[in-house]
Structures are given as C-alpha cells and as structure tokens.
Amino acid sequence: MLTLTDRAAEKVKEIRDADDSLNEQGLRVRVIGGGCAGFSYDLFFEDETTEMDQTFTSHGISIYVDMMSAQYVEGTEIDYVEGLQGAGFKFVNPQAKQTCGCGSSFAT
Amino acid sequence: MAHARELKWLERSVGVLSLSDRAIISVSGDDAREWLQGQLTNQLEGVEPGGSVYAFVLTLKGRILADVYALVRDDDVWLDVPTAQVSALLERFDRYIIMEDVDLEARNDLHAIAAQGPSADEVAEGGWPADRLGVGGRQWVVSNDQLESELERLTARGRDLGGGWVSDQAWNHAHVLRGRPRFGVDFGEQTYPQESGLSPVAVSFNKGCYIGQETVVMLENRGKAxxxxxxxxxxxxxxxxxxxxxxxxxxxxxxxxxxxxxxxxxxxxxxxxxxxxxxxxxxxxxxxxxxxxxxxxxxxxxxxxxxx
Missing domain, CATH: 2.40.30.110 (Aminomethyltransferase beta-barrel domains)
Known part of the structure; x- marks a missing residue:
C-alpha cells in the first residue's frame, strides 16, 4: 500500500492540472539501483500500466508500482515538503533502514 | 636489480603482458550505462565507445569492493575487475538491479592484455586507454583461444618499439617502484578510497550519487582518512x-x-x-x-x- 499526504496529493493535482498532456494520468513509483545508499526512488506521471503493476489510489490519484519495486516501498507515504533549500516529494519508507542526506536514496 | 630490463621498458618504451589477475564482466542492456553510473565512483557519463574509466565499486559503507576499468563499447560496457572479486561483484551488482534492463555476465571466455609505457598507444589499434602505472597505457580484450597469438603479436610490436614482454614478477615490482598500489595487495575491502591514494584517478567528486558516496564525500570534506x-x-x-x-x-x-x-x-x-x-x-x-x-x-x- 502506498499513500500520498494531503500536501503531496495537492501538489500532484496542481502539476497535473497545469499540463493538459497529463490529464487524468497517475503516478508511477519506481525503485532503481543506485544513489548513495543503494536504492533510489523514481517518480513520474504515467498513463500505461502492465500486468506487472500493483495499483493503489490515494486522494483520487492512481499510484502504479511494479512488483519488483513494490517489495521495497510497501507502506511508504509520499509527502511534499518545502523549505529554504528547496522543495520536493519526500518518501517516508518504513522499510528504509538507512537514507542518504538528501533523502532520495535508501538502503533496506 | 631484478627485472631491470623489463622495468626500463615500462618506464621508457613499452612493456606488454597478459593481465592474469583480472577478469571481464559484461554489462549490457538498454539501462546499462545509466545504471552503471550509479555504481561506480568515477564519471562514466559522456565516455564514448573506445574510451575507458578507472573507478572503484564501493560497499554501502564506502569501502572498496573492487577497482574497475570500465571499457566502453558500442552496445555494452566491459568491466575489467580483479578475478578474485568476480563473484562478490556479481552478487553486489545483482542486488541493485530492480526493473532496469541490465544484464551481467562473467566473461570467462575473455582475457585482457595490457601495454604500459610511453609508447603503449603505438603498439596496436583499438583497445582502450588504461594507464596502470602513470606512464601511459592501453589494453585489449581477446578471446582465450586468441590469447597466445595476440600476446605474441603485441609483444613483437612492443619489441619494435624498444620494449618487450613483461613477467608478472616484474609487473608487481613496477607497481611498488612507481608507487601505484594494487587491489588485493596494497588495499582491499577494508580500505576507503582516500586511504588508497588513488582517489585522484578513481573518484569524481562532482558526478552525483553512487553507492557509498556519502562516506567518501564526508571523508573528503569533513574528516581525514x-x-x-x-x-x-x-x-x-x-x-x-x-x-x-x-x-x-x-x-x-x-x-x-x-x-x-x-x-x-x-x-x-x-x-x-x-x-x-x-x-x-x-x-x-x-x-x-x-x-x-x-x-x-x-x-x-x-x-x-x-x-x-
């Protein structure tokens, strides 16, 4: 199960509404090998799913995760944070035993 | 001094040898280059086929799992790695392939031949730059059944250039004299990149994230090895x-x-x-x-x- 916080869902809708080509698209969450701590998150709009995907819905937004990535992000909450040093989506992953300083990479 | 003639070739002309302690792992697939960029300490981005990069593969804690020459080809990358680390590297790499289109294969059918010395580039066409002593160098990868004939051909060319074949003993000797440490001899799995003295040639400090990077950057900027x-x-x-x-x-x-x-x-x-x-x-x-x-x-x- 993956969820979006209120702020993250609001931001996703804001970005999607500003671009007609993204109309009604969902979010693809992917885990890729690399980053300081071993695994990195990848997040982008997606309108195609495959039989390898699990689909979740949070705040009316579809979230697609392939089966391999799903095992690394089960239970993750995606937040959106803003600060003086930048803004972005933040993954709060209960399976991450270690994260790198910027939070974009994790180890299990 | 032992091996004086071979050491002179390596310093002044060229020495040719079979790299008996190195093996080849091929990394192929649509995502191979991008994925590998997140595994190596040095900058692979922008390296054209025929180019190479010397780098480390690190553990999560930033210690050196292996030193690697990434030999870039048109459709894949060959990694020249310590033979003793092939299994550990395959296991480690495999762990970090999730959905990427990346295939790994230990190419036991291949063997590396190196020419080292100021005239190394004149020995033969092709191959990849690979300077292992700070004197200039080039290497080729050949199939096992061609090893003997290719070694003979490249050595003959080396002789024409004032050099010749170099034994493993002379090769080991040259590393110490030149001050070029070797994985498995002078440094290994307990060593941080900065401890090895090789970070100027093996680590990029502006390439972005790779596994083990946080420790390396902290050592560089906030601490001492x-x-x-x-x-x-x-x-x-x-x-x-x-x-x-x-x-x-x-x-x-x-x-x-x-x-x-x-x-x-x-x-x-x-x-x-x-x-x-x-x-x-x-x-x-x-x-x-x-x-x-x-x-x-x-x-x-x-x-x-x-x-x-």
Missing part, C-alpha cells in the same frame, strides 16, 4: 614482509603492504596512520632498518591526473 598509503625507502638489502610494522620513536605508526628491492635499498608501500604525516620524512624504522617516508601515494608518479 584513518590511514593513508605512503611510499617508503628502507635502508636494507632484504624487503620487509607484508604487514611489517612501521615504527617512529618506538611506536607503531603503520604497516607495510608490499616491498621490493630498488635501485638504492628497498622500495615499499605502506599505510601511515593519521596524525604522523607532518613529522618529517626521517626517524622511521621498518623491519628494524632505518626508513624514509618519501611521500603519499596520491602525490607520487604512479598516480597521474585523469585526462580532462
């Missing part, structure tokens, strides 16, 4: 054993990793513990003989700056 490889001259006829202690005023301040007879006594590589770098070159003892600290490997002739 616990120990660093130095070059040593020992006033002795017999090289000390590996692990022989380096002492200063009766205190152990480091240990030897490799040593060979040199033109004036013994040349050696060995770790010097943090805090003793500024105590001057004199006053050290190795294996009971007076020794001089020549300088850190990082500043020595065996570690040349990467091409820009």
């Amino acid at each position: 616990p120990k660093v490889l130095w070059r040593w001259a020992v006033e002795s006829d017999e090289p000390p054993e590996a692990n022989a202690p380096i002492t200063l005023a009766g205190t152990v301040v480091g240990e030897i990793t490799s040593a060979v007879p040199g033109p004036d006594g013994v040349s050696a590589l060995g770790f010097l513990k943090r805090g003793h770098q500024a105590e001057g070159p004199e006053g050290f003892t190795i294996g009971g003989a007076p020794a001089q600290a020549i300088g850190p490997v990082e500043e020595g002739p065996g570690v040349c700056s990467p091409p820009t």
